[in-house]
Amino acid sequence: MTGPRTFFEKVWSDHVIADLGDNTALLQIDRLFLHEMSGSVAMRQLAESGREPAMRELVFTVIDHVIDTAPGRGLDQSRSKAGPEMIRAARAGSRRYGFNFVDVDDPRQGIVHVISPELGVALPGLTLVCGDSHTCTVGGVGALAWGIGSTEGEHVLATQTLPQVRPKAMRVNFEGKPAKGVYPKDMVLALIGKIGANGGIGYAVEFAGSAIREMPVEGRLTICNMAIEFSAKYGFVAPDEITIDYLKGREYAPKGAAWEAAVRYWRSLPSDPGARFEHEVTVDCGGLSPQVTWGTSPQQVVGIDGRVPDPASADDPGTRTLIERAAEYAKLKPGQPIQGVKIDVAYIGSCTNARLSDLRVAANVLKGKRIAGGVQGICVPGSTAVKRAAEAEGLDRVFRDAGFEWHESGCAMCGHMGNDRLADLRVISTTNRNFEGRQGPATRTHLASPATVAASALRGQIADVRGLIG
Amino acid sequence: MESLVRIKGVAAPLLRINVDTDQIIPGPEIMASVDESYARWGTGLFAYWRYLDGAGGAHTPNPEFVLNRPPYDRAVILLADRNFGCGSSREPAPKALRGFGIRAVIAPSFGGIFFNNCFRNGVLPIELSIEAVRELAGQVERSQGRGEISVDLEAQRITAPEGDGYGFRTPPLLRRMLLEGLDEIGATLARRGEIEGFRGRDRSRRPWAYRPGLA
Structure with missing residues (x-):
């Protein structure tokens, strides 16, 4: 094939082992990441089948999903009934098979999609899969990465390949300079509000435009993380010099001559001028305000000066019902301003927004202040490395002095994994999903940036961070 | 896996947009045990909506919820709205549908990871326009749920309760997994x-x- 090609086309075609017909290919999988939830199931299914892992050196395991994040946690400690058994199974399986294993007490431990780029497991142009839908996060370093089920995980374990239907190509251009108080999280929430939670079905999405070109890797990871929230399995930013600088020297990144060869290859991957995308969307970042969700889908988002919509404004009955149900669950009224809604909890954590730059932004808002009475502040660093780096620059003191809890790293309360602590509470959260019950029974989640979460913690209600930062 | 060629029976309408896999099988159900049987997952299906005490509890049926109302409590087909199965990659989602007895979901579009997971668990996701899904749901409701829908995966054809037919397409490799029980x-x-x-x-x-x- 000649002519201009997209980043996606180049990476996809470099991994096609066999054309299986009808737009389906058997792909080489460069990295498989397992965790104790879906990974323990994939390993058990493999063992039951009597097969052995095909390329164990390309398989990594970390304990992150159900491990407790309380300080001083034990190696199997979990808030859920089945948690300890899942952790022990993942540990035993990974050791038996000889996978690259990151245990709970390893200084490299953390949320899988946070440590994957930190350690250089994810690299530009690699295919990387994991039994977790937010695997698209690591598209932020230019990997072609996507979430799979545990049976697909078993297939990768047994063959280090995966058959996949080829997605269509979409490009999202984030143009312009985001205003004060607007962060990558706001940009991607605004996108989802614009195209809908189903706007990316069947697409692999390249994030581009001037705002992406100037964005550090950590912000790109936040944006790619939310690709699955508009139902795109794949989201990525083609590698550039920012990516290459970020990866140099990381543990599993290539070194020496291999590094030089890899960099040459990576520089050949960005989409060619004139490459064709089946769908293209542009977001003007200069016109955005801080974003916050009001409902039970990430598409139910408004600017901080916005209001809960009126169901009568919907153009079809399905959407009208959707808005009514969501407002009822969220205990909000049509037309009510989102700003000023009282909150019970401010949560900073998850693979979306718990990297060092996120903690710095939040700490900058909190510094020297106290969160409002009656509000619980919870900070769960995305990895043990992030936690230690934050402590080295005194951010833990800022959070604690402001009244936040300071946790060990893990997925914690982003999803309800048997911990009822957030039941029936209203939470403003840096996570990625505001689904019904996502953080607990009847928990009402409002998604926002770390800055907006910190500002809201101080005010005890959903607040505009722009008045609190210089 | 055993083969799945034809499905015929009660179809339950659940026309909600963006039903995510956290609803199909909530976290507390997943974290209750490491039992991987379909029966176990079936009990947790739609737990927040289906039980008055929600997920991970005593499972007291909510009589209002469609799958608790006869004849929909015997549904083998689910009629759903766009982006069904979005969100989390959790494979217990199709396992829960299967455990309940649902072998086909008909919707305008599906979350991509869920779509793939269905085929590995003997559940057929079928993409059909919203107009067609609403027509099917209308016929089912007019018959108080007694009008059955049949799905022929070989012919890739749906027959509605009132006899009209709808063609559909399934990716060939995934289709073979169901038709032939392909390993x-x-x-x-x-x-x-x-x-x-x-x-x-x-x-x-x-x-x-x-x-x-x-x-």
Whole structure:
């Protein structure tokens, strides 16, 4: 094939082992990441089948999903009934098979999609899969990465390949300079509000435009993380010099001559001028305000000066019902301003927004202040490395002095994994999903940036961070 | 896996947009045990909506919820709205549908990971326009749920309660997995020669891809 090609086309075609017909290919999988939830199931299914892992050196395991994040946690400690058994199974399986294993007490431990780029497991142009839908996060370093089920995980374990239907190509251009108080999280929430939670079905999405070109890797990871929230399995930013600088020297990144060869290859991957995308969307970042969700889908988002919509404004009955149900669950009224809604909890954590730059932004808002009475502040660093780096620059003191809890790293309360602590509470959260019950029974989640979460913690209600930062 | 060729029976309408896999099988149900049987997952299906005490509790049925109302409590087909199965990659979602007895979901679109997971668990996701799904749901409701829908995966055809037909398309490889009970891993391993040939060429081009941390 000649002519201009997209980043996606180049990476996809470099991994096609066999054309299986009808737009389906058997792909080489460069990295498989397992965790104790879906990974323990994939390993058990493999063992039951009597097969052995095909390329164990390309398989990594970390304990992150159900491990407790309380300080001083034990190696199997979990808030859920089945948690300890899942952790022990993942540990035993990974050791038996000889996978690259990151245990709970390893200084490299953390949320899988946070440590994957930190350690250089994810690299530009690699295919990387994991039994977790937010695997698209690591598209932020230019990997072609996507979430799979545990049976697909078993297939990768047994063959280090995966058959996949080829997605269509979409490009999202984030143009312009985001205003004060607007962060990558706001940009991607605004996108989802614009195209809908189903706007990316069947697409692999390249994030581009001037705002992406100037964005550090950590912000790109936040944006790619939310690709699955508009139902795109794949989201990525083609590698550039920012990516290459970020990866140099990381543990599993290539070194020496291999590094030089890899960099040459990576520089050949960005989409060619004139490459064709089946769908293209542009977001003007200069016109955005801080974003916050009001409902039970990430598409139910408004600017901080916005209001809960009126169901009568919907153009079809399905959407009208959707808005009514969501407002009822969220205990909000049509037309009510989102700003000023009282909150019970401010949560900073998850693979979306718990990297060092996120903690710095939040700490900058909190510094020297106290969160409002009656509000619980919870900070769960995305990895043990992030936690230690934050402590080295005194951010833990800022959070604690402001009244936040300071946790060990893990997925914690982003999803309800048997911990009822957030039941029936209203939470403003840096996570990625505001689904019904996502953080607990009847928990009402409002998604926002770390800055907006910190500002809201101080005010005890959903607040505009722009008045609190210089 | 056993083969799935035809499905005929009660269809339950659940026309809600963006039903995510956290609703199909909530976290507290997943974390209750490590039992992987379909029966176990079936009990947790739609737990927040289906039970008055929600997920992970005593499972007291909510009489209002469609799957608790006869004849929909015997549903083998679910009629759903767009982006069904979005969100989390959790494979217990199709396992829960299967455990309840649902073998086909008909919706305008599906979350991509859920779509793939269905085929590995004997559940057929069918894409059909919202107009067609609403027509099917209308016919089902007019018959108080007694009008059955049949799905023929071989012919890729749906027959509505009132006899009208709708064609659909399923990706061929995934279709074979259901029709023939194809062992997907076995089929891939049978391509060993092709796989090794690819890797031989690829290793010399992208050596770092095969050895993490290669110096």
